[in-house]
Amino acid sequence: MTDAYSHPEALVSTEWVAEHADDPSVSVVEINTDPEFDYKIGHVPGAIGWGLHTDLEDSVRRDIPGVTAIEALLTRSGIGNDTTVVLYGDGNNRSATWAFWVLKYYRHADVRIMNGGRQRWLDEGRPITTEAPEPEPSVYRAVAPDKSLRAHRDYVLSNLGCDSFKPLDTRTVEEYRGELVSSPGSDQSGIYRKGRIPGAVHAPWDDGAAEDGRFLPVEELRRIYDVAGLNPSDEVVPYCRLGVRASYSWFVLKYLLGYDRVRNYDGSWTEWGNSTGVPIETGEGP
Numbered sequence: 001m002t003d004a005y006s007h008p009e010a011l012v013s014t015e016w017v018a019e020h021a022d023d024p025s026v027s028v029v030e031i032n033t034d035p036e037f038d039y040k041i042g043h044v045p046g047a048i049g050w051g052l053h054t055d056l057e058d059s060v061r062r063d064i065p066g067v068t069a070i071e072a073l074l075t076r077s078g079i080g081n082d083t084t085v086v087l088y089g090d091g092n093n094r095s096a097t098w099a100f101w102v103l104k105y106y107r108h109a110d111v112r113i114m115n116g117g118r119q120r121w122l123d124e125g126r127p128i129t130t131e132a133p134e135p136e137p138s139v140y141r142a143v144a145p146d147k148s149l150r151a152h153r154d155y156v157l158s159n160l161g162c163d164s165f166k167p168l169d170t171r172t173v174e175e176y177r178g179e180l181v182s183s184p185g186s187d188q189s190g191i192y193r194k195g196r197i198p199g200a201v202h203a204p205w206d207d208g209a210a211e212d213g214r215f216l217p218v219e220e221l222r223r224i225y226d227v228a229g230l231n232p233s234d235e236v237v238p239y240c241r242l243g244v245r246a247s248y249s250w251f252v253l254k255y256l257l258g259y260d261r262v263r264n265y266d267g268s269w270t271e272w273g274n275s276t277g278v279p280i281e282t283g284e285g286p
Contacts, residue, residue, distance in 0.1 A: 070102070
């Protein structure tokens with residue numbers, strides 16, 4: 001087995017971003033859960049700011065943005081169909097991997113993650129600014145979504161128990177066992193049942209992150225998912241509570257470890273735990 005990531009082109013370093021600061025073919029985007037705080041107190045010079053919940057979710061439909069919304073977002077961000085989009089954010093880049101998944105769902109060709117995210121940029125003492133750019137609007141045209149990247153509830157339900165179909169719970173162990181509905185210390189309301197999808201294996205999303213915010217080396221990542229009971233030939237469906245943590249594991253499996261069949265279940269436990277009649281498990285897992 002190779003020690004290299006399966007798709008190293010999906011990652012760029014902080015050095016690469018600094019070197020391409022004046023490259024008109026590159027757009028850098030910071031994605032945060034709270035852009036009113038993090039982005040406004042300082043960001044990579046030239047970076048556009050997107051809000052995880054305001055720009056990359058449809059709160060009315062509880063869904064990802066539709067075609068019209070994604071076209072409007074990229075158009076006003078000055079991003080064209082041929083632009084290299086470099087994403088970074090807070091929380092070990094989990095907001096950035098969500099944005100990566102959304103853009104890949106709409107088949108944007110060149111999307112990359114700045115390895116280490118906001119944390120590494122700051123730790124290296126690189127310059128930040130409070131000045132927000134004003135990009136010239138583009139004309140973005142989204143194409144038909146790649147539905148192979150996404151799992152809906154009924155798809156998961158119809159495949160439970162099938163050989164090589166593996167739901168992957170990326171939440172904390174307390175959520176996985178059915179002790180909490182959300183991560184410790186966060187809001188525990190909004191979901192009626194605790195537990196996990198039957199047969200789900202467990203590997204917390206942030207096990208894949210090093211202390212400096214970068215992704216772990218490939219051998220360490222492979223070991224995490226080997227221990228969890230996954231095989232590269234499996235069809236893996238990561239989920240969490242809202243789909244964001246799961247998008248991190250989706251990125252690791254698909255782009256760093258080369259799993260061919262990985263679908264993010266973005267409905268995740270918010271949908272599954274509130275659905276009538278769908279099975280759940282609690283306690284220790286497989």
